[in-house]
Amino acid sequence: MTTTLLIAGTASHVGKSTVVAGLCRRLAESGIDVVPFKAQTMSNNAHAAVSVGSDTSYGEIGVAQYVQARAAGVVPTTDHNPVLLKPRGDAESQVLIDGRPVGHVPAGEYYERHWGRAREAAVAAYERLAADNELIVAEGAGSIAELNLRHRDLANVETARFADAEILLVGDIERGGVFASLYGTLELMPEDIRDRVAGLVINKFRGDRSLLTDGLDELEARTGVPVLGVLPHEDPGLPEEDSLSLPDRTASTVRGGNDGVAESRAVTIAAVRLPRLSNATDLDPLSRVPGVRVAIRPPDATLSDADAVVLPGTKNTADDLLALREAGFGERLRAFDGPIVGICGGYQLLGRKLLGASRESTGERDSLDGFGLVPVVTRFDDEKTIRQVSRTVAGAGPIDGANGTARGYEIHAGETRVERSLPAPIGPNSVATDRVLGTYLHGLFHTASVREAFVDAVFEHAGRERPDGDGRSVSPFDRAAELAGEIDLTQAIDRTGC
Numbered sequence: 001m002t003t004t005l006l007i008a009g010t011a012s013h014v015g016k017s018t019v020v021a022g023l024c025r026r027l028a029e030s031g032i033d034v035v036p037f038k039a040q041t042m043s044n045n046a047h048a049a050v051s052v053g054s055d056t057s058y059g060e061i062g063v064a065q066y067v068q069a070r071a072a073g074v075v076p077t078t079d080h081n082p083v084l085l086k087p088r089g090d091a092e093s094q095v096l097i098d099g100r101p102v103g104h105v106p107a108g109e110y111y112e113r114h115w116g117r118a119r120e121a122a123v124a125a126y127e128r129l130a131a132d133n134e135l136i137v138a139e140g141a142g143s144i145a146e147l148n149l150r151h152r153d154l155a156n157v158e159t160a161r162f163a164d165a166e167i168l169l170v171g172d173i174e175r176g177g178v179f180a181s182l183y184g185t186l187e188l189m190p191e192d193i194r195d196r197v198a199g200l201v202i203n204k205f206r207g208d209r210s211l212l213t214d215g216l217d218e219l220e221a222r223t224g225v226p227v228l229g230v231l232p233h234e235d236p237g238l239p240e241e242d243s244l245s246l247p248d249r250t251a252s253t254v255r256g257g258n259d260g261v262a263e264s265r266a267v268t269i270a271a272v273r274l275p276r277l278s279n280a281t282d283l284d285p286l287s288r289v290p291g292v293r294v295a296i297r298p299p300d301a302t303l304s305d306a307d308a309v310v311l312p313g314t315k316n317t318a319d320d321l322l323a324l325r326e327a328g329f330g331e332r333l334r335a336f337d338g339p340i341v342g343i344c345g346g347y348q349l350l351g352r353k354l355l356g357a358s359r360e361s362t363g364e365r366d367s368l369d370g371f372g373l374v375p376v377v378t379r380f381d382d383e384k385t386i387r388q389v390s391r392t393v394a395g396a397g398p399i400d401g402a403n404g405t406a407r408g409y410e411i412h413a414g415e416t417r418v419e420r421s422l423p424a425p426i427g428p429n430s431v432a433t434d435r436v437l438g439t440y441l442h443g444l445f446h447t448a449s450v451r452e453a454f455v456d457a458v459f460e461h462a463g464r465e466r467p468d469g470d471g472r473s474v475s476p477f478d479r480a481a482e483l484a485g486e487i488d489l490t491q492a493i494d495r496t497g498c
Contacts, residue, residue, distance in 0.1 A: 002129075002130040002131075002133060002136060003134070003136070004037075004130075004135075004136045004138055004163040004164065004165040004166070005023075005165060005166055005198075006138045006139075006140060006156070006159055006160050006163070006166070006168070006196075007019050007020050007023070007168050007170060008156055008160075008169050009142065009143060009144065009169070009170045009171070009172075010145075010169065010170070010172070010178075010182060010184075010185045011172065011181065012141075012142045014170050015203040015231070016139050016140060016170055017064035017067075017068070017238070018203075018236060018238055019170055019201065019231070020064075020068050020138075020139045021036075021064070021067055021068045021238060022071075023137050024068050024069075024137055025072070028073045033133050033134035034072050034134065034135040034136070034137060035072050035129050035135075036065055036068035036069055036071075036072060036080050036138070037065075037079075037081075037129055037136050037137070037138040037139070037159075038062065038064070038065050038081045038138065038139040038140075039081075039082065039083060039122035039154045039155045039158065040085065040154040040155045041064070041081055041083070041084055041141055042085040042086075042093065042141070043062045043063065043064070043085075043086070044087060044276075044278035044280075044315050045063040045064075045239060045278065045279055045280060045281050046063060046084065046278070047060070047061060047409060048060065048386050048387055048388045049061045049066060049077050049080070049081075050076065050077045050078070051098065051099050051100070052077045052079045052098070052125070052128065053078055053079065053097075053098030053099070053121060053124065053125060054078070054099060054100050056099070057387065058386045058387045059078040059099010059386055060096050060100075060386055060411055061077075061078055061081035061084060062084055063239050065080040065081040065139075067239060068139070072137075078099035079125040079126075079129055080125075082099075082121045082122050082124075083096070083097055083118045083121060083122055084099070085110070086315055087276070087315065088315040088316045089275060089276050089316055091106055091107060092105065092106050093107070094315070095114050095118075097114070097117060097118055098125070100384075100386075101384055102114065102117075111152055115152055115154070122158070122162075126162065126163055140156040141153075141155035141156060142156075143156075143185065144167075144169070144189060145184070145185040145188035145189050150190055156193075157193055160193050161193075166196055166197075167196045167197045167198060168198060168199055168200075168228070169182060169197055169199070169201070170202075170203050171201070171202055172203050172204050173202050173203065173204055174205075174206070174233060178202055179215050179218075182202075183219065183222060183223060186225065197225055198225075198228075199225060200226070200227045201228055201230075201231065202227065202229070202231070203231045203233075204231070204232075204233040205230050205231065205232055205233060206233045209230055212230060216230075237288070239284060249273060249275055249298060250298050251298065252273070252296065253296050254268075254295050255283070255293070255294040255296065256287040256289070256292050256293040259290040259291065260290070261291040261467050263293075265291060265465070266291045266293050266464075267292055267293065267455075267459055268293045268295050268307050268308075269292060269293070269294050269295065269308045269310055269458060270295050270303055270310070271283050271294055271295065271296045271309075271310045271311075271312060272297065272298075272299060272309070272310075272311055272312070272329070272346075273296050273297055274312065274314045274320045274324075274345075275299075276314045276316040276319065276320050277312060277313070277314060277315075278314055278344075278345070279312060279313040279442050280312055280313075282343050282443065282444060282445060283310065283312060283445070284445075285445040285446050286310075286445050286454075289451070290467050291459075291466060291467040292458070294310075298327070299324045299326075299327035300327040303332045303333065303335075303336050306336070306338065307338055307339075307458050307459075307462040308338050308339040308398075308454075308461065309333065309336055309338065309341075310341045310342075310343070310346070311342040311343070311346025311349055313343055313344035313345045313346060313442065314344075314345035314349075317345040317349060317354065317360055317378075317414070318357040318358075318360040318368055320345065321349055321368055321370065322368070324349070333371055333373070334371065334372075337435075338435065339398035339435050339437075339458055339461055340373065340435060340436045340437070341437045341438075341439075341444075342374075342437070342438045342439075343440075343441070344410075344411070344439075344440050344442060345412070346438075347374075347376075347416065347438035347439055347440060348370070348414060349370055349371060350373045350376075350438050351372070351373075351374055351376040351378055351416065351438070352370055352419070353367060353368065353370055353377045354367070354368040354369075354377075354378050354380070355378065355379040356379050356380035356414070357380060359380040359381065359382070360380045360413060373433070373436045374422075374436055375418065375419040376417060376419060377416070377417050378414045378416045378417075380413055380414040381415070384411075384412070385410050385411070385412050385413075385440075386409075386410070387410050388407075388409045389407070389408060389427075389441065390405055390406070390407045391406045391407075391408075391428075391430075391441060393425065393449060394424075395450075395453050396432040396437075397433055397434055398435060398453075398457050399426075399437060399450050399457070400453060401449075401453045401456070402447075402450045402452070402453035402454075404449045405447075406441060406443075406444065406450055407443070408442050408443025408444060408446065408447070409441075409442050410440045412440055416429065416438075416440070426441050426444070426450070
């Protein structure tokens with residue numbers, strides 16, 4: 001019989017995804033046949049995975065479940081995350097079941113029209129995993145004690161019941177009030193779910209663990225549930241599942257630093273905080289390069305101090321184009337004279353036109369002018385491209401000098417046509433001018449040669465000497481090596497403390 005352990009939380013962003021990844025790695029290395037599972041997740045950080053529940057080759061799953069599957073040493077499939085909700089603005093989400101889109105709906109309509117089908121898909125995916133595996137480590141979503149959702153809480157309450165799961169409840173001490181949040185969550189759980197809780201975990205602790213002793217003892221005495229672990233606060237380098245790690249739409253943040261490189265010697269890559277930003281994890285490898293600062297900024301922010309610009313993906317290209325126009329971003333981008341990269345939706349924004357925009361937008365305009373920095377036109381239709389890809393790199397423009405093979409994935413609506421002959425430095429679905437690159441390839445900067453060529457171009461444009469050292473290929477998620485089987489996730493996941 002399959003055993004299921006559900007990692008539930010007192011709130012979002014308490015570290016459930018990291019704990020699941022760490023457990024999957026540790027258990028797999030111990031010789032246990034283990035796989036991850038998350039019945040339903042809400043995230044715009046998605047990844048292409050092998051499709052199981054449908055007749056297509058690939059479907060989308062949350063990036064956290066992709067990483068967890070890799071941690072367990074198994075091929076990521078849509079069974080690891082059968083229901084994915086991708087927010088697209090205006091309280092509406094795209095619903096994907098078994099990795100494929102089934103519609104765009106408001107939250108209330110999802111529960112009325114799709115939740116029953118979603119639950120059936122989740123149960124079927126779980127049963128397929130249970131038939132072939134010894135242990136399933138499931139991840140909950142948000143808090144397991146949401147009173148208004150308990151009768152339709154697919155990732156927490158429903159999973160605990162249909163999987164007959166034991167529960168590990170995780171709380172985040174960094175936010176303060178961890179004892180109250182653990183105690184209160186236990187008190188608010190449905191009684192049958194509360195009885196399944198086997199232990200508590202306190203995550204993101206800094207300092208001397210002995211200072212917690214009195215609190216841990218009293219918490220155990222009050223609840224009758226043992227505290228099974230206190231995990232240290234350390235960023236293992238795993239990609240973020242959701243947007244809580246991003247700044248507010250009107251705020252800015254800088255990633256990178258603490259690398260011993262003086263700010264006067266560093267370069268700044270401005271990444272636009274699109275209102276409907278997706279797959280922000282594409283930026284992670286850049287922020288880990290010594291001397292590189294990734295400044296995530298709102299559309300109305302300046303580019304005058306930037307040495308390069310990256311337009312990341314978006315869940316809604318047309319509406320984000322309108323938001324960027326309103327903020328005057330197009331004029332500032334066209335005046336910028338440094339390296340520019342657009343990935344997926346960012347690539348579409350850089351083009352000359354968006355056709356069929358009303359399919360993508362909440363507005364009614366069917367044709368929109370893009371920023372015109374690359375000679376391409378994108379036409380939207382009802383089909384969605386989801387696939388893992390391997391591309392031969394022939395560097396040009398902002399990645400001149402890059403070579404080898406880039407492995408990643410494409411997830412996009414719309415097809416993009418190049419209007420005149422230009423270099424395609426990463427194969428089909430890419431184009432480059434002397435300083436602008438557009439591509440549909442997610443995971444672009446996880447490929448070492450591409451990342452190195454782009455960073456070299458940024459330092460050259462800034463007129464600064466790039467810092468010496470071997471820390472250039474710093475990401476444990478060099479996607480080319482990972483997918484080729486040359487490395488695994490042990491380095492990052494071993495740092496989770498699980």
